Amino acid sequence: xxxxxxxxxxxxYEGFGILYRLEQRAKGILLLPGEIKIDVPNCAICDKCWGRxxxxxxxVGEEIRQRMSRGSxxxxxxxxxxxxxxxxxLGSAKQxxxxxxxxxxxxYIRTPLVLRHFKGAVEIIDGMANALQRxxxxxx
Numbered sequence: 670x671x672x673x674x675x676x677x678x679x680x681x682y683e684g685f686g687i688l689y690r691l692e693q694r695a696k697g698i699l700l701l702p703g704e705i706k707i708d709v710p711n712c713a714i715c716d717k718c719w720g721r722x723x724x725x726x727x728x729v730g731e732e733i734r735q736r737m738s739r740g741s742x743x744x745x746x747x748x749x750x751x752x753x754x755x756x757x758x759l760g761s762a763k764q765x766x767x768x769x770x771x772x773x774x775x776x777y778i779r780t781p782l783v784l785r786h787f788k789g790a791v792e793i794i795d796g797m798a799n800a801l802q803r804x805x806x807x808x809x
Contacts, residue, residue: 675712675790684716
């Protein structure tokens with residue numbers, strides 16, 4: 670299995686992160702992936718595409734809490750990621766076996782900027798969110 674960037678659609682061999690769309694549980698409350706028991710709609714973004722978003726637009730730390738206290742929904746965050754790769758049965762080809770995000774690298778991105786810079790990724794996230802919603806409805 671290979672990993673492709675949701676924006677440029679190029680195969681990612683190294684250097685990427687995951688863009689997540691989180692819904693707030695309450696004003697100012699952000700639950701990170703891994704802290705909740707449901708799948709969170711997400712998409713991989715390569716370093717090249719991530720680099721197109723100006724650093725001045727990447728909010729961290731206290732800036733995140735201030736933005737969230739204004740109640741914006743949904744919340745888009747980006748976390749640096751890494752993967753473990755193992756040899757496949759096809760010889761020396763590598764495959765993605767797992768992805769680990771780094772919660773210490775959370776970056777909040779304003780929704781209008783996400784829609785402008787990461788349009789392809791948002792389409793993937795929307796599709797995943799719809800599929801997850803249908804799956805949850807089938808379970809209930």
